[in-house]
Amino acid sequence: MFIGIDLGGTNIAGGLVDASGQIVRSISKPTLVERGSDAIIADIAEIIQTLRTHSEDVESVGIGIPGIADPHTGVVLACVNLNWYDVPLREKLETIVGIPVFIDNDATVAGVAEFQVAQKGQYTNAVILTLGTGVGGGLLVNGEVVSGHHGIGSEMGHMIIGENFYDCNCGRNGCLETFTSSKAIIKYTKHLLENGEVSDLIMTAAHGDINNINGQIIFDAAKKGDALANKVVDRLVKYLSRGIINIICVVDPEIILLGGGISNAGDFLVDKIKLALEDLKYYKNSALAKIEIAKLKNDAGIIGAAIYAKMHQ
Amino acid sequence: MFIGIDLGGTNIAGGLVDASGQIVRSISKPTLVERGSDAIIADIAEIIQTLRTHSEDVESVGIGIPGIADPHTGVVLACVNLNWYDVPLREKLETIVGIPVFIDNDATVAGVAEFQVAQKGQYTNAVILTLGTGVGGGLLVNGEVVSGHHGIGSEMGHMIIGENFYDCNCGRNGCLETFTSSKAIIKYTKHLLENGEVSDLIMTAAHGDINNINGQIIFDAAKKGDALANKVVDRLVKYLSRGIINIICVVDPEIILLGGGISNAGDFLVDKIKLALEDLKYYKNSALAKIEIAKLKNDAGIIGAAIYAKMHQ
Numbered sequence: 001m002f003i004g005i006d007l008g009g010t011n012i013a014g015g016l017v018d019a020s021g022q023i024v025r026s027i028s029k030p031t032l033v034e035r036g037s038d039a040i041i042a043d044i045a046e047i048i049q050t051l052r053t054h055s056e057d058v059e060s061v062g063i064g065i066p067g068i069a070d071p072h073t074g075v076v077l078a079c080v081n082l083n084w085y086d087v088p089l090r091e092k093l094e095t096i097v098g099i100p101v102f103i104d105n106d107a108t109v110a111g112v113a114e115f116q117v118a119q120k121g122q123y124t125n126a127v128i129l130t131l132g133t134g135v136g137g138g139l140l141v142n143g144e145v146v147s148g149h150h151g152i153g154s155e156m157g158h159m160i161i162g163e164n165f166y167d168c169n170c171g172r173n174g175c176l177e178t179f180t181s182s183k184a185i186i187k188y189t190k191h192l193l194e195n196g197e198v199s200d201l202i203m204t205a206a207h208g209d210i211n212n213i214n215g216q217i218i219f220d221a222a223k224k225g226d227a228l229a230n231k232v233v234d235r236l237v238k239y240l241s242r243g244i245i246n247i248i249c250v251v252d253p254e255i256i257l258l259g260g261g262i263s264n265a266g267d268f269l270v271d272k273i274k275l276a277l278e279d280l281k282y283y284k285n286s287a288l289a290k291i292e293i294a295k296l297k298n299d300a301g302i303i304g305a306a307i308y309a310k311m312h313q
Numbered sequence: 314m315f316i317g318i319d320l321g322g323t324n325i326a327g328g329l330v331d332a333s334g335q336i337v338r339s340i341s342k343p344t345l346v347e348r349g350s351d352a353i354i355a356d357i358a359e360i361i362q363t364l365r366t367h368s369e370d371v372e373s374v375g376i377g378i379p380g381i382a383d384p385h386t387g388v389v390l391a392c393v394n395l396n397w398y399d400v401p402l403r404e405k406l407e408t409i410v411g412i413p414v415f416i417d418n419d420a421t422v423a424g425v426a427e428f429q430v431a432q433k434g435q436y437t438n439a440v441i442l443t444l445g446t447g448v449g450g451g452l453l454v455n456g457e458v459v460s461g462h463h464g465i466g467s468e469m470g471h472m473i474i475g476e477n478f479y480d481c482n483c484g485r486n487g488c489l490e491t492f493t494s495s496k497a498i499i500k501y502t503k504h505l506l507e508n509g510e511v512s513d514l515i516m517t518a519a520h521g522d523i524n525n526i527n528g529q530i531i532f533d534a535a536k537k538g539d540a541l542a543n544k545v546v547d548r549l550v551k552y553l554s555r556g557i558i559n560i561i562c563v564v565d566p567e568i569i570l571l572g573g574g575i576s577n578a579g580d581f582l583v584d585k586i587k588l589a590l591e592d593l594k595y596y597k598n599s600a601l602a603k604i605e606i607a608k609l610k611n612d613a614g615i616i617g618a619a620i621y622a623k624m625h626q
Contacts, residue, residue, distance in 0.1 A: 148565020150600035252461020
């Protein structure tokens with residue numbers, strides 16, 4: 001048995017996972033970021049110890065963190081959303097729980113779940129883009145998970161692909177994340193509404209308050225033919241396909257999976273992306289990566305972290 | 314002994330290379346693209362046979378092609394500059410010369426030369442960007458040369474990183490190549506001059522004819538403080554550092570080498586790139602790939618193709 005921890009800005013979710021990637025039991029606690037790293041690490045340890053009371057043979061723990069980790073040292077280098085910098089997460093946790101702990105980026109471990117468990121290891125060159133509040137990435141090259149020499153690889157959400165009307169959390173302008181995350185499309189929708197464009201469908205679904213607008217409302221309106229919503233989706237598609245082309249220009253994977261909240265738009269989104277990619281091909285008959293929706297949804301974080309631990313111990 | 318062939322749009326260069334990567338003898342012929350692939354393949358075969366008269370133990374041949382190859386089948390999928398599409402180069406050549414032939418992209422084999430020979434294999438995660446007439450890329454991940462699942466990987470020159478005033482040869486707009494190749498900076502310099510900006514230094518060096526402007530003239534003028542030349546170099550630096558950040562966001566290599574004609578600008582260019590990268594870091598204390606000038610210059614193509622053959626036979 002393995003324990004997978006999905007450390008998010010809102011919740012810490014932990015699960016007991018068997019070697020085949022099935023969640024046997026899970027627990028969730030609010031993260032309460034403002035408490036700082038030591039209190040949060042104590043809660044992670046408590047989740048681990050509670051899960052261990054349900055199995056005598058837990059071999060190791062994997063943790064997906066929402067930022068940059070050094071998988072070799074187990075140090076969280078930078079989590080902007082948690083305000084963590086240089087936190088020796090592995091060392092601190094191993095001291096408390098006494099079994100091996102492995103950490104990596106949350107999208108990287110979500111990729112492990114999708115590629116190793118959901119896709120049963122059939123792909124050896126693959127990418128996952130998690131299109132949530134932010135945009136994360138996971139990368140598999142020649143069957144190995146790639147996090148880069150300094151642990152800052154597979155952060156595809158921070159590729160710079162254009163100029164945007166607002167800056168990214170990371171301080172740069174033009175990051176893929178600022179065009180293709182749920183936060184990005186919400187911001188752009190508000191931007192259009194505040195600049196005189198109208199959408200009855202969106203405003204009705206949002207009960208008249210633009211602060212209620214979310215990704216689901218935008219995609220629902222787009223599917224019903226709403227002009228403003230389609231303008232927002234078209235912009236997302238333009239930049240997401242540009243980001244996908246750039247990933248192809250570097251590693252040319254066999255498949256690119258789309259996960260996160262935005263991926264709930266399903267085939268409506270995938271069909272548009274495929275059409276846009278046809279126009280962006282390097283040459284007419286060029287083969288391109290398959291584009292598919294990720295399968296595991298919210299469980300990918302826990303399952304992937306656990307299987308990541310299994311792979312690395 | 315191995316034979317390396319550097320197939321370019323202007324010349325076909327071939328060399329007899331020993332197992333340590335030293336060129337023992339070399340030959341060059343004009344490509345004369347308009348003759349079509351069969352005549353050019355016949356010339357490549359002739360170069361190979363001539364080189365073999367100087368050594369009895371040539372084991373195999375490597376060829377770097379200026380475009381996209383499928384290393385598994387040995388088919389040239391697309392070379393825009395040669396107007397070659399789906400040319401079975403390996404099969405045709407092996408039929409004539411009777412020894413194994415291996416093909417891959419020219420920048421990929423240049424990377425093999427730099428990383429295996431010049432850097433003596435000390436880096437296992439590395440990138441080379443060849444900044445010539447176009448921009449090519451070579452990629453090493455976990456010690457393996459990566460050309461991607463469909464053979465269209467490590468084409469970093471075609472990442473889309475902005476909007477440009479002219480389209481790329483590949484048909485897209487905003488490719489890295491259209492901001493950072495020698496062709497790109499020449500085009501931008503002419504664009505500025507034709508739109509009323511002036512540079513006495515550049516026009517004197519070009520003997521009064523803007524069609525004589527080349528990369529060397531632009532960098533020489535920039536080093537002497539010429540305002541227009543520095544505007545051109547600053548734009549190159551802005552987009553090249555953006556491209557480098559995007560490569561880091563995907564594979565985070567230990568080192569990025571700059572080759573090709575533009576790299577003759579040396580430290581003048583490297584220092585500016587490093588400064589720009591400091592501003593583009595994902596977080597303040599983030600480690601970044603080393604940026605260095607490639608060492609082998611024009612010989613990289615022949616040496617790399619030969620060593621590529623040695624690695625793959």
